[in-house]
Amino acid sequence: MSKNSEQGMNEFALLDPEEGLPLFYPFVAPEAKEELLDTLNSRWIGQGPKVELFEKKFSEILGSKNKFIATGSGTDSLHLAYLLAGIKAGDEVITPVFTCTATNLPLLYEGATPVFTDIDPETLNINFNDIEHRITKKTKAIVAVDYGGIPAKYDDLLEICKKYNLKLIADCAQSIGSKYKNLSACEYADFTTYSFQAIKTITTSDGGMLSIKDPNLVEKAKRLRWFGIDRSSKQKGNWENDIKELGYKYQMTDFAACLGLSALNHLPILIKKRRDLLKTYVENIKHDDVEVLQKDNDPDYYVCPWLCTLIVKKNRFALMKKLRKFSVESAQVHYRNDRYSIFGGRVKDLPNMDLLEDKYLVLPLHHKVEISDCLKICRIINEGW
Ligand SMILES: Cc1ncc(COP(=O)(O)O)c(C=O)c1O
Structure with a gap:
């Protein structure tokens, strides 16, 4: 009996890595332990010199002149x-x-009110053609998301x-x-955000x-990251005991930065691996009812994939079940946000989202997946479900 069935979990509960191929697996660099030990033996374990170093290294890797704050x-x-974009109550x-x-x-x-916009069926990113008619006097900003690693069309978005x-x-x-048209998103956008969450x-x-x-x-960003206080001025002994802006506790710690610094050394290899895996899926999935979402056949896009997403034209759940029978985890991962009551209910005029909401499925794509695993998954899919 599998661990999952022993524990009364349902058929799509998280897969134990000992029992098959999980959808996600965190990458921890071998040198992380040494980096962490160095920090443990130092004075700084909160936001200290390693955070600054991580910001510097990250900006160097992206080759950007922007300022980066962790x-x-x-x-x-x-x-x-x-x-920082000045978004306030009542804005759209x-x-x-x-x-x-x-x-x-x-x-x-x-x-503020999120004004939900339809997806581009080729990327599942924001649909550029669905934006302009939603702009009103209250609109303050446009948010783009690079779903699964495929960049949004930043030149068009910037123009609008x-x-x-x-x-x-x-x-x-x-x-x-x-990159989109040879540039990272941060070269187009006023503000660009990144996540180093576990997976x-x-x-x-x-x-x-x-x-x-x-x-x-x-400087304002740094203050907002730290209670509204000018932390560096305070550390220099200039402690003006006043807070004029509502700040937060949004800093990175040196502990976290240790993991980031050591992982950055491996970023090119991690990206190459992900690109190779995606290419393997693209070249070997040959079933009329499945398409792999990707853009590497388009010179405008340089994709560093985080997800491999399939568009499954029929019976997505049956394919999920079949993959699970072969101990391969697959899932939707993300859902249309208007399904959550907190956002005020389902939006009616999102035809591409309506069409695709029951059709997308994410396959394993991470450093623990081997090309042979990908080929096995392709065979399972090609044999039908
Ligand atoms: C598109 C997107 N935006 C934002 C986040 C939030 O990042 P975090 O989990 O680091 O807060 C995530 C992932 O978790 C994400 O996938």
Whole structure:
């Protein structure tokens, strides 16, 4: 009897890695332990020099002149981005209906309204053609999400933001390393956010990063990250005992930065592995009822995949069941956000989302998956379900 059935879990409960191929697996670099020990033996275990080093290394890897500030999570970074973009109660923000809820929940923290926008069926990203008619006098910003690692069409989005004087916020939680027309999202967007949550391409166990285009906002971002206090001035002995802005405790710790610093050394290899796995799925899945979502056949896109998503034209659950029979985990992972009551109920005019909501399925794609595993999964799919 499998552990899952012993524990009374249902057929799609998380798969124990000992029993098959799980959908996600965190990457911890071999040198992380040494890095952590170094921090344990030092004075700083909270936000200290390693956080600064991680910010520097991360910006160097992206080759960006923007300022980067590390945070406690991708969600923290998004909230800071919304605050810095000046989003307030009563404002509207154009945002994709299909994403992790973390993209949209921080808009509710501020009393702003997420205006859900349809998906592009080729990428499941925000549908550029569905944006303009949703813009009103209350619209303050557009949020784009690079679903599964496929970048949004940032040049078009930037153009529309300029036309209507809106801020562009890129949620790149799933797309570290990806580029659109040879540029990272942070070169287009006013604010770009990243996540280092446990199962992301690189992880700090929990953590995030915020890239800021306008250098004048960097000090404010740092204050908002730390209770509204100018921490570096305080550390220099200038302690003016006043807080003028509502700040948060959104900093990254040196502990987390240790994991991030050691993982960054492996980022190129991790990305290559993910790209090879995706290519294997694309080239070997040959079933009329399945398409693999990808864009690497399009020169505008450089995709660093976090997910391999299938569009399954018929009976997705039967395919999930069959994969599970062969000890392969698959799942939807994300859901249309208007299914959650907190966002105010289902939106009616999202035809692509309606069409695809029962058709997408995510397959394992991480450093523990071998090409032979991918080929096995392709065979299972090609034999039908
Ligand atoms: C698209 C997207 N945005 C935001 C987040 C939130 O990141 P975090 O979990 O680090 O807060 C995630 C992942 O969790 C995500 O996938």
